[in-house]
Amino acid sequence: MERLDKVLSNLGYGSRKEIKNMVKKGIVKVDGKVVKDSGFSIDPEKCEIYVGEEKVAYRKFIYLMMNKPDGVVSATFDNYDETVVGLLEAEHAVFEPFPVGRLDKDTVGLLLLTNDGDLNHRLISPKWHVEKLYFARINKAVDESDIAAFESGVVLDDGYKCLPAKLQILNSKEEGSEVLVTLQEGKFHQVKRMFQSVGKEVVYLRRVAFGPLKLDETLEEGTYRELTEAELKLLKKEAGLEDQ
Numbered sequence: 001m002e003r004l005d006k007v008l009s010n011l012g013y014g015s016r017k018e019i020k021n022m023v024k025k026g027i028v029k030v031d032g033k034v035v036k037d038s039g040f041s042i043d044p045e046k047c048e049i050y051v052g053e054e055k056v057a058y059r060k061f062i063y064l065m066m067n068k069p070d071g072v073v074s075a076t077f078d079n080y081d082e083t084v085v086g087l088l089e090a091e092h093a094v095f096e097p098f099p100v101g102r103l104d105k106d107t108v109g110l111l112l113l114t115n116d117g118d119l120n121h122r123l124i125s126p127k128w129h130v131e132k133l134y135f136a137r138i139n140k141a142v143d144e145s146d147i148a149a150f151e152s153g154v155v156l157d158d159g160y161k162c163l164p165a166k167l168q169i170l171n172s173k174e175e176g177s178e179v180l181v182t183l184q185e186g187k188f189h190q191v192k193r194m195f196q197s198v199g200k201e202v203v204y205l206r207r208v209a210f211g212p213l214k215l216d217e218t219l220e221e222g223t224y225r226e227l228t229e230a231e232l233k234l235l236k237k238e239a240g241l242e243d244q
């Protein structure tokens with residue numbers, strides 16, 4: 001059970017004070033009855049709420065796709081840097097979503113944010129092997145030997161042997177290359193460290209897909225949108241939560 005004012009304020013109907021005033025005016029109905037106490041206890045999943053003529057569409061969870069910009073950290077709070085959560089509009093921030101995994105401060109591209117802890121946990125758990133696709137620019141030529149090394153699992157600087165990863169070369173020259181990398185895991189700085197282990201450096205990194213979801217190319221860096229129902233369904237299926 002939750003307080004009526006808390007539910008309405010989380011859904012963007014105003015501050016607790018504004019809601020208190022609205023409720024006092026008698027424009028809020030719960031299950032057909034006017035409620036005048038903004039602290040009234042309700043089960044938001046079961047009851048029907050109206051604010052004036054408008055039926056309140058209750059939802060507990062929010063699922064966002066962001067095109068993360070450079071220079072912003074994938075966190076809910078940071079002492080020094082701007083965070084991805086800081087880029088959200090108040091109507092989405094009230095749900096207190098958090099990033100699904102992390103992208104480095106200088107990595108751009110697809111970042112999911114949600115307050116659905118169960119889904120978040122599964123999407124980042126190594127157990128589910130959710131694939132992530134990255135576009136990268138490398139400072140040198142990339143060749144077949146790198147493809148083979150990634151396929152057999154490169155060993156990182158800390159001795160960790162990566163799961164097999166797919167490396168596709170889009171173009172390769174001595175002065176630099178463009179590649180696609182598909183990972184099944186998400187270790188700290190993983191793509192950068194994988195290239196380091198073959199003596200090369202990532203100079204630009206963008207995540208272009210996360211599991212079944214592709215980065216919406218119409219999203220400018222620093223902007224986001226809610227997932228569509230179809231996208232959410234695909235994501236839940238990927239995480240073994242299809243019946244929920």
Ligand code: URA
Nearest residue numbers: 104107189190191192
């Ligand atoms: N690999 C990296 O090195 N950085 C990222 O942000 C994501 C994957």
